[in-house]
Every structure is written in structure tokens, then in C-alpha cells.
Amino acid sequence: MAGIRILKDKCVGCKLCVGACPFGAIVMIDKKAEITDACTLCGACVSACKFNAIDFERGAVANAVDVSKYSGIWVFAEQKDGEPESIAYELLGVGRELADARNTALSAVIIGSNLDDACRKLITKGADKVYSVDDASLEKFNDESYSGIFSQLIYKNKPEIVLLGATTYGRSLAPRVASRINTGLTADCTKLEIDPTDGKLLQTRPAFGGNLMATIVCPNHRPQMATVRHKVMKEMEADESRVGEIIRPEVNIPRDLVVKVKDVVKTITEMVPLTEADIIVSGGRGMGDPKNFALISELAEVLGGAVGASRATVDAGWIEYSHQVGQTGQTVGPQVYFACGISGAIQHLAGMSSSDTIIAINKNPDAPIFKVANFGIVGDVMEVLPLLIKEFKSALK
Numbered sequence: 001m002a003g004i005r006i007l008k009d010k011c012v013g014c015k016l017c018v019g020a021c022p023f024g025a026i027v028m029i030d031k032k033a034e035i036t037d038a039c040t041l042c043g044a045c046v047s048a049c050k051f052n053a054i055d056f057e058r059g060a061v062a063n064a065v066d067v068s069k070y071s072g073i074w075v076f077a078e079q080k081d082g083e084p085e086s087i088a089y090e091l092l093g094v095g096r097e098l099a100d101a102r103n104t105a106l107s108a109v110i111i112g113s114n115l116d117d118a119c120r121k122l123i124t125k126g127a128d129k130v131y132s133v134d135d136a137s138l139e140k141f142n143d144e145s146y147s148g149i150f151s152q153l154i155y156k157n158k159p160e161i162v163l164l165g166a167t168t169y170g171r172s173l174a175p176r177v178a179s180r181i182n183t184g185l186t187a188d189c190t191k192l193e194i195d196p197t198d199g200k201l202l203q204t205r206p207a208f209g210g211n212l213m214a215t216i217v218c219p220n221h222r223p224q225m226a227t228v229r230h231k232v233m234k235e236m237e238a239d240e241s242r243v244g245e246i247i248r249p250e251v252n253i254p255r256d257l258v259v260k261v262k263d264v265v266k267t268i269t270e271m272v273p274l275t276e277a278d279i280i281v282s283g284g285r286g287m288g289d290p291k292n293f294a295l296i297s298e299l300a301e302v303l304g305g306a307v308g309a310s311r312a313t314v315d316a317g318w319i320e321y322s323h324q325v326g327q328t329g330q331t332v333g334p335q336v337y338f339a340c341g342i343s344g345a346i347q348h349l350a351g352m353s354s355s356d357t358i359i360a361i362n363k364n365p366d367a368p369i370f371k372v373a374n375f376g377i378v379g380d381v382m383e384v385l386p387l388l389i390k391e392f393k394s395a396l397k
């Protein structure tokens, strides 16, 4: 049974625990700490007490597994039309570092149809092994069949870590698999590393609206599962000389599916997709009016880039959600990011601060965006953008 109590003889009444409790569950009575019914047994107060005055017992964990039976790092290699998506390579990049730190193998799991070329590419990008489930019925992503197959592979092979992209497909697949195999899942990680003291995966992600970073561990269940945001991890350079093993595992392919994917309709756009763009020109509320976004599109077009937007403009109906950059939009990491009339709220920064170069245009010299910008232009977007468009047009002629 889990439990917590204050050791009154040790408590000196310093109140450090009161500030450390996120649930306001500690009160001071007669200069001694008291735990109230609001306590959730989160354990956060224990390390705050410098006097060892908090006795905390976590209790037995339901369905804990023997973690020593699990080894190897796996990444789910998302593909479309038999071609791995760039998120698969990014996962291999961070997976390679984790595998080297754990001195174990890095495997990619790919599910689809006509995958031979893809398997080879995954090896050149860092995989030691590729589990390829190749069947014509699996050509299009389907939550039900893909999660069934992926769960079978995990059950049989017992990897210690499984990573998926925090993409539309990955976000749908990961929780289904985690619940089937009865393990935890940390969503939207921005940093992954191995704890050198015990080999566990330290999974870091923004929490409380991006105001702090939380590091999460999965101590008693395996595999340790995480989804990782696109464009946060770096791909390895392809190495054509790398050799690896391609495994075609025997699995039961679910055929009697409740949901059948009849067709996949691709969005047709002349512009570069936001998450793949090397240059992004983003507009915020400071653009003043939806029609002024024409300047954003024009600059993006001149530079061969994509159009981004703040949530304020998306909420106002100025532009579609697919353009939103930030915590509740897309995460991007272009070479150059133009923030035009964007204040630089923390939720916006969460989606673009890993850009190589940030150029901000804002009429308020104290706007927070200037704190992350490499270059700042204090001025009116309606005056600055036409000048930039003119200059770039003539320079790129």
C-alpha cells in the first residue's frame, strides 16, 4: 500500500514542502507540516524536504514486468506509398544514440506493401535490423491492422524502447499499441536520453502549457514507449556501406477489419509542405487583416518556402489550421523562420524555436519574439514586407 506521512520529530517547519506540492496538499499546523486529503501521492514533496521528514512509500505496482527480459531499441518507420517518411529517419537518428548508449541493436519496424527499397534505406540511415511486414492488404495505413501487427511483434521480441512519430498516424497508433501491451506512453517528446545510472529512458516533453519541461520515466513496465515530435531530432547522414538484417516476421495479419480505408485523398498544394520547408514565412495577428496574408504568401513564394501562422490568426479564421505553428499546431525546424507580426508567446515558440535562424518583424521593440530572434526588424509589417519582397525578388532573379 502506498502512503505518506510527516515525521514530526524531524520536521523543522521550513515550509519547503508547501511550495513543492503542486496540489496545495500541505498545510502548516503548529509550525509542523500536515498532509491533507488533497494529496495525490505524486511524491514531489519528498525531495524538497532537506530534513528527511517525509516518509513516502510508493507501494506495489500492478502488472509490473521483469524489465531484464527486454532489450533493443525499436522505431516505427512510417511510410507512404512504400517510401519512409522523414520522421522515420529522425527516429533512427535519436534511436541510434540510444542504442549506442545501451550497447544494443537498433531496429526499424515497417508495415505496408512493396517495402524492399524502404528496408534498404532504413539500414543506410542507422537501423541494424528491419522488421518488414509486407502485404498488399497493408498498403494503406489502418489503425486496427497496424496496431495488431505491431503489438504482436512487440510481444514476441520484447524491445526495451519503442519510438513512434508524434504524427497523425503515430499519435493514433501509439496509444492503441501501448494499451494492448499494457505499458505507459509519453507523448510529444522533445528530448530522449538514457539515464547513465540505471539505463532507463528519460523522456522529456513540455508540460503545463510549455512553461516547464517534464522528464518522465517508465520504471516498471516495458517497452518504454514515446512519441517524438517531427523536426526535433536530427537524421543521420545516409551511409550506403552500412549492412543490416531484414527480417520478415510471421504475423497474423488482421483481415476482418471494422474500419476499411477506401481511399486516401492527398491535399493538392503548389507550396512546400510546412513541416518539410527549409524556409517558413509566418504571419500573426500583427498582419491586421486576413487579406494582408497575401504578403506572407508572396514572400514565401519568392523564397520557395511555406506559409505558417500563429494560433491567433487560425482562431480568427484568417488561415487554415494546417498552417498553425506551435504547441497545438505543427512543430517546424526550418533553416530560416520569418515571424511577421507575431508576439512570440511561449506556445508559439514551442513549435519553432529550433529553427536555425529566426527573423522577427514586429513594431513593438519589447515583443518577446525578439528574445529568440537572430535578426530583429522593429517596424510595421505592412511597410517592411513589401520592401523584403522587392529586395529578394531582385536578388533571386
Ligand SMILES: Cc1cc2nc3c(=O)[nH]c(=O)nc-3n(C[C@H](O)[C@H](O)[C@H](O)COP(=O)(O)OP(=O)(O)OC[C@H]3O[C@@H](n4cnc5c(N)ncnc54)[C@H](O)[C@@H]3O)c2cc1C
Pocket (backbone or CB within 6 Å): 209, 283, 284, 285, 286, 287, 288, 309, 310, 311, 312, 313, 324, 325, 326, 327, 328, 329, 330, 340, 341, 342, 343, 344, 345, 346, 347, 348, 351, 361, 362, 363, 364, 367, 379, 380, 381, 382
Ligand atoms: C493551450 C494553448 C495552446 C496554444 N497553442 C498555440 C500554438 O500552437 N500556436 C500559437 O501561435 N499560439 C498558441 N497559443 C496562443 C498563444 O498563447 C498566443 O495567444 C498566440 O500565439 C498569439 O498570436 P500572435 O502572436 O499572432 O498575436 P498577438 O499576441 O496578438 O501578437 C501580435 C503581435 O503583432 C505585433 N504587431 C501588431 N501590429 C503590427 C504591425 N503593423 N507590424 C508589426 N508588428 C505588429 C504586436 O506588437 C504583437 O507583438 C496557445 C495558447 C494556449 C493557451
Ligand code: SF4
Pocket (backbone or CB within 6 Å): 006, 010, 011, 012, 013, 014, 015, 016, 017, 018, 032, 033, 048, 049, 050, 051, 052, 053, 054
Ligand atoms: S520541508 Fe520537511 S522540514 Fe520543512 S516543513 Fe516540510 S516536512 Fe517539515
Ligand code: SF4
Pocket (backbone or CB within 6 Å): 004, 020, 021, 022, 023, 024, 025, 026, 035, 038, 039, 040, 041, 042, 043, 044, 045, 046
Ligand atoms: S505527495 Fe504530492 S500531492 Fe502529496 S503532499 Fe507530497 S507533493 Fe503534495
